[in-house]
Amino acid sequence: MTQINPMAPVMVTGATGYLAGHVVKQLLEAGHTVHAPVRSPDNADKLKYLNAIAAGTQGQIKYFKADLLDEGSYNEAMAGCELVIHTASPFFLKVKDPQKDLIEPAVNGTRNVLNAVNATDSVKRVVLTSSMAAIYTDNTEIAKKPGGVLTEEFWNETASLTHSPYAFSKKLAEQEAWKMMKAQDRWDLVTINPSFLLGPGISPETQGESYSVMTQFGDGQLATGVPDFRVGVVDVRDVAMAHVRAGFTPAAEGRHITSGYDSGFPEMAKMLRDEFGDKYGIPKSTAPKFLIWLFGPMINAALTRTVVSRNVGVDFKADNSKSVRELGMEYRPMETTLVEHFQDLVDSGRIKAK
């Protein structure tokens, strides 16, 4: 049982990111003081949305300069914190140098943050943002699991520098965190393992993989047909809440699959079409698998033929019951997430009517 003093500051890494923006927002709304180590604390433009949220709440935010790759750079921000929420990690599906662009910041960054935890006596709990990608690599693995469903007991086994390197980075980073937690007994570790995050960010300038996929549902890129990627979908605001609850629930322990719905791209397109009709370039049909296999690698380097063969049209199934039982999660309807996310892209001018 780990009791966190709500008056102590909470450190959140990656506060400028999509997910962490909501984590920080929820902490500020609950009146906490947030210590936010960011790469560019002097970039007022990048921090204006977080500052506007802070100005409208009882909470306070303080910025510090830190980089996942700079050893010791998190020590100052962590001073006096009992709870550390470590979300920062590069999330790119297309990378030139997976070792340098993904593995090093994810793994060395986690080690760097946890070395600071080891050096900061006040810290009692670390909540780490891992991923479903640390649990499985390809959908073809899922049917072979007991009951054909993913649970917290699994780790991806086939991700590597050349196949799904992002999943590889998330597994290595989470395993490093568990190793460092087990080597001491002052702080404990709780991980949040989300599926694909969707839903509006805290600012109209939010970027990243989640935004880029949602944009493709409306800008006509998938007009010839949506690939039948079968994925877990979860609202970014629900996952932010899971982080806060994981921090302040004394009995929270271990890993937590945070995935609202077992779904897929065709269902997402249908839900969006039901709401927005034909006004935007929302796909109307599903692309045949052989066409994606043939042309995918030319359109997107991450869409290798192995990725297409093992994932397109192959079901995704995950058990989120631990998050419901232990963190009290209630996942908002998927339609709400999709419609609000799409509307955010329309409002910010990134998706235009045909």
Ligand code: NAP
């Ligand atoms: P995001 O918007 O790209 O945020 C990533 C954050 O990490 C940014 O604040 C970025 O800072 C920071 N960062 C990256 N490299 C850094 C470095 N070298 N030093 C310091 N900070 C660095 O991504 P996100 O979608 O919110 O993802 C956040 C976390 O959720 C990641 O751990 C990701 O693996 C995990 N996750 C995401 C999804 C999803 O669908 N989006 C699903 C499961 C898990 P800058 O602003 O300075 O670039």
